[in-house]
Amino acid sequence: MRELLSRSRLVTLTGVGGVGKTRLVLRVAAQLGRAYRDGVWLVELAEVRDDDLVVHTIAQTLGIQDWSSRGVDAVLAEYVRDKDVLIVLDNCEQVLDGCVKACAVLLDAAPGLRILATSRQPLDVYGEHVLVVPTLPVPGPADVDTGVDTSNSLRLFIDRASAAGFRCTAGQEGTVAELCRALDGIPLAIELAAARTRFLSLDELRSRIGDRFRLLSSGTHTPRHQTLQATMDWSYELCSAEERMLWARMSVFAGGMDLTAAEHVCSGDGLTPDRVLDLIASLIDKSILIRTASPAGDRAAGTRYQLLSTVREYGQSLQDEEERARLRLRHRDWYLGLAEGAARGWFGPHQLEWRARITAEHDNLRAAMEFCASKPEHVQAGLRLAGDLWFYWTACGLIAEGRQWLDRLLALDARPTAARGTDLWVCSWLASHQGDVAWGRATAERCIAIAEELDDPSLASFGMHLRGVAALAEGELEQAHELCAQAWERHRTREEITSPMVMSLVQAGLVACLQGDGERAIEHAEECLRITSEAGELWTRSWSLVVRGLARWMRGDVQAAVADLREGIGIKARFNDLFGLGVAVEVLAWSHVSLGEHDQAARLFGVLGRIWPLVGIPLLGSQQLIDYRSRAEAEARAALGGSAFDKLAAETAKLRLERSLPMVVRGKARSAPAPTAAPQAGDRSGGPLTRREVQVAEAVARGMSNKEIAANLVISQRTAEAHVEHILTKLDFGSRAQIAAWVAAQHKSEEAAWRASAPGAVPIPREIAPSPEDGRHHAR
Template identity: 40%
Template sequence: MRGFQGSEPPARETPGTGHRPGNLPAELTTFIGRQQEISAIKRQLARSRLVTVTGVAGAGKSRCAVETARQLQERFSHGVWLVELATLRDPELLEHAVVEALGVVDQVPRPPLVTLVEHLADRRLLLVLDGYDHLVEPCAEMVHELLRRAPRLRVLTAGRRPLGVAGERLFPLEPLGAPAPRPLPAPREDSPATLEVVAAAPVALEDGDAAAELGEAAALFAERAAAVLPGFAVTAANRRQVAEVCHRLDGIPLAIELAASRLRTLSLDQILSRLDDRFRLLIGGSRGAPPHHQTLRTAVGWSHELCTPQERLLWARLSVFAGHFELEAAEYVCSSPELPAEEILDVLTELVAQSVVTREDAPSGVRYRMLGTLRAYGADWLEASGDAERLRRRHRDWCTGLVTWCELEWFSPRQAEVALRINDEMPNLRAALEFALEDDEDGRFGLYLAATLWFCWVGCGRLAEGRHWLDRALELATDHEETRLKALWVAGYVAVLQGDTVAALTVLHECREGAERTGNARAAAYSTHLTGCIALIGDEMERAEALLRDALDRYEKIGELTSNVLMARCELAMAIAFQGDLALAVGICEEVRQACEDHGEQWAKTYALYVLGFSAWHRGDTPAAKEMLHESLRVAHAFRDLVSTVQALELLAGITASEGDPVEAAVLQGAAGRLWRSVGMPLFGSEFFNAPHIHCERQVRERLGPARYREYLRQGERLDADAAVARVLYGRGRPSAVASPRAEGERERLAVGESARRLPLPPAPRPDDESAGGAPQRA
């Protein structure tokens, strides 16, 4: 805290007292967490004479400000003084309240501000103003005058909006950390009882610190719960429920404390089941709490009362957004004659100032959000206004326009921007899909959204979610045949990548019949293309080649050039490479790579690089293979395309084994195995795609032995996609066993023969295959 020492010597204790003067109340409950925030506020107070802690209702602004002041008492020779203003209604009494809190006795008939200035003029003092939101203007005027007239005074304020005084530094106080509960791990095949034993073992807060491991919100919940339910502790058995309660309550301390108090009469599961009506559940705050903090509804309602009619209207309308939203979306969805689009920015700015809405820098740019609790409050008002249905339609229409734009821009230099944007918009897109699919009479919007988002499902790693929405959309009756045909081939696309050929054949057959019936050449081309992909993963390479060439001819006739057309060329190259003609496959993929660079396409390029890397390794050019596969892996992972990511990892595992590092190869195979479970059938169940994996496994097993191979395989299975990719590209985060001296020495001792450095040729053709005599010759 050097910042307090520059202007005068360190403060001394008041003679004869042994402690600093002040009026901070004694705390009745333990203060949990917030040490980083308190340190940051102290640093700000060292640089600025006015610091304001802002945040949503119930975020703990008051406690945080008081605790900060408590830790600073020794720095102020004339004390730390708290002025609580939440219950003060008459602005004329503001200065009187401060005079009274400071314990100043003045019977002279003069304005209280004059008394304050005289009292504070030469004092080194910290003034803490709490709960001033309804008195912002008079409070700002008073603070400005005091700071101007009392040069040694510092002021710490806590409220839902800034004062707006010159020199003010803001400290937005976020809710407590409350991460979403992790999915329960699947039990291992070799030890099915392991999970059960772990789940049954209690981990008390004071012993295993299970609550602290879940974050400060869970630690607060555990502390307050133990006060009303003696013996309560976060254990391995209940940690998931505790985490979910805290996460669904947005980490808001007031809400968490109120939920914990309900354990007097309810179980954790009962609390969770009633959180959909959180405002009814979360009542009964302590008697000593301010009136507007005794229930969650009154705490949020206090913020609502401080808003203007336009701010309340926008608050309610913004509740239709399920997550982050951008300014343009708010202007489109929420505008009306009584709230024109051109005024929304100003109103939104006020909601940000009042901590109702938060501004955030997301990957796709500046966005805004409301915590779930505030959104739920706004949604109640929107429903009461009778305008909820219209706003949800507006929201759906905005999402429809956004998805249309993103699909067009996917095949462009803005592809990476589209991927970031679509990732940020997923909560809103899900809400729009849900609303659209509720329309049993006309499923066109649901079909359109689910189909047009093909690039999201396929290119951004959301195969399972895409299949969920497509299956639901295709159940709806609709007269929009063209949209339905698109949804069918997209559903086939997703099923192919999951290795589910039966489902893929079913929907693609329906698509092809519909295309022939209606003369839809585009749907016919896509159904042919994706049927070729089924042949490719089904190891029917000649049939795959014929179908893919047919599809490419169809695309050319209708003038179709998209990422999917380039993907068809890559898949054709795979079929040709698996038949042994690597030179032709390389030529096709070089053309694809050039086309991608010409159009700014990156996603399809990862598949071209996969084939080029495969071919380079097969001909013994390991450095070139690694360079191309690393680039493919980097871009695929940035797009979250798990299929392209895991294919690159599989080949890189084989290359790593061929370079003499069986331990790392086993780890990479384990990581790939984990990723395949997120995709679908490992290596599509294909003999051809599986060949490098089997060859690598055979090599590594021979050198490590079965037991050690399984050991390092499990090491890899602990890596998620981020860790696995970082490990390959940057060499980070290797498990300790892999970096052991024994493992390092093993790398040096194990020599790999030249024959092991090459990828084996694809499986021999079947006896009935016409090309059994050798690889087909092509012009």
């Protein structure tokens, strides 16, 4: 693979299901990580079923939050144009056309870009090199008799079986070799069989597999796809009736699920919710189901479970049409309820938790909307689902994908319903922020018309609000302020206040700024700050801080502006709100220019050089704001000199945002870190660090290198490096020695807390990361 990649820009790995294409490509990608200046990025496509979503998925993986109306293809092409990067496209077979289109966009745009793809069939793209991944070699009888150890298949079986308690004794190698030969050396088939050593002896395994394969092949060796099918059949037959039922039902989920979702969707008709957890444990023991980490380490997303794609496909084949339709409907209803709960709960203290939960369920939400879009009788439910996800499309930066779903669903059902009206104002919001002004105005007006037809004053208020946002995008400031302010006066009378309602007040404040009415802008912002403070809400609050900071800067109260902007940036960084960060960092840079701190401003402009390419449209496209930026940058460049300005900007432009933002937002001096509260008895959460980061910090304290940490924790070296960077940023440290000192202090504080709470007690040891020998847990 490395040889092919050195002379080809696209290498595709093909092979039967379960042969280990993903595992192989990830190993090679990890080894090659340092060879690419802009990194290696894994794009997981196993749960993508719509060809048009392939480029969206790639863009999201690269961190692009496109706010423009140019199309994701164009934004993606522009972003990768000067990148030296390796992109791994995993599981392309079900979206071949989308992958072919994406490869053409990427390879045409970026000479320094390489692609590794895995697929059960070639992509048939010009210049593609195909590598067929073979199964693992299996030993012949003579090899076993002479003790020649040439078989990775034997080693894999023994390794995975040892995790189930099996120990291979002298003389058993021949039986293991027979099993591996019967399984054609297919890694997934070997792992499924090895898991059975918990319940069956080697001789029983050999007898059962041998009988099945003799029936299948009528005395001749079976093709490998039949081998895997037979192994799946055999594993299925050895499951209990309840385990089979849960296996089939869990295959409705895309990208995994949490326990609550599994209990709700999979129970009923012979399976009670209280049995689901025990059955999940049984399926994990049998290597049918795997436990996965929460996305990006978000604890709020909870423990998740997943079927490997081959195992999931088998589970889906077990359902008849009636059962499949029932499961899809229960699945859709669960995620519709989740989206409704998130929309209600977003305006409150749990926004970050909701963001983590919804992000973890991205694939399931896509699957639910796809189901609704494919059935005319379910389109209204799809409209409700897409509309309830307004905060996910806006606050979490999925403007382009949200717009695609909304446009698609709106075109399928034109009945004047409340769900359609909601989708129209959400679509108007997205379109206006993309710069698609005509569509933003048209959809807002259609929302108002439906509100009048339904006599729905709340919906009419949203239509008025979004008509004001469209007027802002059109530069009609007086009309924009009047509409947004009137919308807020109507919104505020509602019994339940939500974030989009309060955003009408924020947007009225922004318009007042652009009109030069700083006093009115501050009044609007401070009313918003009061409301959000009472609710414990953060995201809308961060926007009100940015608006007040802009108003204060325009009035010359620059120090107060800096304080507002720093607080707003701190909040927005927690949400990864790139567009909001771009606006806030812009105004902060202008403020430093006003204070004569041109070197700090230059560093901030360097940070902006990282942010805006990921967003696609700077400063809402507002010419007035763009002019402010041009004047501030020109002043800083003139004060420092062109080369000095460029050098300072380059210092931060080359850093990851999670490193550069904390450095530049606080100013030039790196202040001493605030003391971390000692953990309470039994609390080993690590304060500001995630559990994985605590493990990495302790490895650093033991003097381990990044390479050694990666090997110990069974992660890539690049991932280990990223964890160390995150720790340095979160703790505001500049060296590994400071991390080691912090870990020692944490241990001392913990021990003191335990002794105070229970004299003579011994602190509970921290969780020890599994070693690479803990086979089954790292099968993928």
